[in-house]
Amino acid sequence: MPKIVDHDQRREQLAEAAWRVIRRDxxxxxxxxxxxxxxxxxxxxxxxxFTTQSELLEFSMRLVSERVNKRIQNMTYSGNPRQDIEAIIGELVPLDEERLAECEVWLAFVGSALAHPKLRELSEEVHDTLYAGFRRIVDSLIQIGMARPETDPHLEAMRLHALVDGLVVHGVTRKQTMSPEDIRQVIVYHLDRMAGEG
Amino acid sequence: MPKIVDHDQRREQLAEAAWRVIRRDxxxxxxxxxxxxxxxxxxxxxxxxFTTQSELLEFSMRLVSERVNKRIQNMTYSGNPRQDIEAIIGELVPLDEERLAECEVWLAFVGSALAHPKLRELSEEVHDTLYAGFRRIVDSLIQIGMARPETDPHLEAMRLHALVDGLVVHGVTRKQTMSPEDIRQVIVYHLDRMAGEG
Structure with missing residues (x-):
């Protein structure tokens, strides 16, 4: 069905054009x-x-989240769980130009979501998916003994989720003082503290 | 100089009208x-x-940060440092309708700051002021023995700053699952973990 493939590809190209416009304007x-x-x-x-601007924006916002998910699904795991968790979290934060572009566009969408019901629904849906992912990470860390015994899985997952989204905001809004290396270090530091390492 | 006072008051009223429009549209x-x-x-x-929209938006964004600062400056301290630090952080996150309004408007501004150089400058300025505040909090916690000895003050301040900004994003975008009580609990949990309490 080459026609359908072309149709989907063209929609993605248009969404990427929307990202460029959003980063600029x-x-x-x-x-x-x-x-x-x-x-x-x-x-x-x-x-x-796309019949309407709203449909175009919704598709463009969803594509950000799909691209990140696809990268995580296609990751080659090292077998070292701590290293793999760092790599998964690393896909969500602006550590390189591709992820910076995604994070900038995402933050712009979240900032306008209040006034756009469809974008708000989508940001809530992605929030819940991310929470579930962070919860799985915390549960794994507990299971393999890399989280301190007093860890509360729900609070710990909410904390990790908020920390990562805060790093996204800072990596986008304060590039000069929150470099990719700073972001990476905060994540490593947080996982070390969770494990109780000195 | 009653005229000047009137002028300033009127500018604040207009900024508050801008906030209402921003929350809606x-x-x-x-x-x-x-x-x-x-x-x-x-x-x-x-x-x-206000001669231009840009001037109105810049003033309205700055007013959010000034209101929060004023509340923190006017706080009555309990003398219990841990309780006072919780109260200071509490002024930055959406724990009630007033703070939710500020956080919603702030997030909308940050989301559009990429495309507005003046708003971006202001968000960078506020970021740096907040970092300095979080650094003072971390330094105090270390000084009074409420942070674990292996605490790295810079990383810890970046982490606390990102966590709080992440909670702002979640309190605004995911009100149903991140209630004020959830936000408060994550902050308490984080400060407990920083102190190394079980």
Whole structure:
């Protein structure tokens, strides 16, 4: 079914054009017209893929989360659980240009989600999926003895989740003082503290 | 100089009108015209206080941070350092309707800051002030023996800062599952873990 594949690919290309517009001009700048221009496509052709701006934005926001999930699913695990957990968390924070772009676009979407019910629903859905992922990480750390015995799994998962999202905000808004190396160090420090290491 | 006081008060009232518009329609909805409407003022009168939308937005964003600072400065300390630190951190997160409003508006501003150089500068300035505050908190906790001996003050302050900003994001975007009580519990849990309490 080559036509369907083309259709999906074209939608992803348009979403990536929307990301570029959002990084430059914010979510408010990402009209169907400006995204069509950015993608070098006519407005009429874009409307073949997305009928409304809201549909385009929702797809573009969802694609950020799908890209991150796909990278995590395709990861080659080292077999060292602590190293693998660091690598999984590393996929969520701005450690390189690709992840910085995703985090910038994500933060812009979250900032406008209050005023866009569809984006808000999506950010809630992704929040819950992420919480579940952090909960699995905490449960694994407890199981393999890399979390202190007094660990409360629910509070610990909420804490790790908030810490990682805070690092996303800081990596995006304060690049000069929160470098990728700083972000990585805070994650390592946190996992060390969770394990009770000195 | 009653005229100047009136002028400042009117600017704050307009900024509060901008907050209401932003919570409802996002930063992109906060034009000088919509804010004048919300404040029940003519566009001409608003322009007496703010010449451009950018000036209005910058002032409105700065006011969020000033309100929080003022509350912290006016706090009555209990003399119990741990309780006072919890209270200071509590002023930054959405524990009641006033702080939720501030956090929602702040997140909307941070989400649009990428595309607005003035808002970005301001968010960087506030980030640095907050980091310095968290660093003082960590230094105090070390001094009074409420942080484990292996605490790295810089990493610990970056971690606390990221955790608190993450809780702001979660309290705003996921009200149903991150209630004020959840947020408070994560902060208490974190300070307990920092102290090494079981």
């Amino acid at each position: 914010g979510v408010e700048g990402a009209s169907v017209r400006s995204v069509a221009d950015e993608a070098g496509m006519s407005l009429g052709s874009l409307r073949h893929y | 996002g930063v992109e909805g906060a034009s000088v015209r919509s804010v004048a409407d919300e404040a029940g003022m003519s566009l001409g009168s608003l322009r007496h206080y």
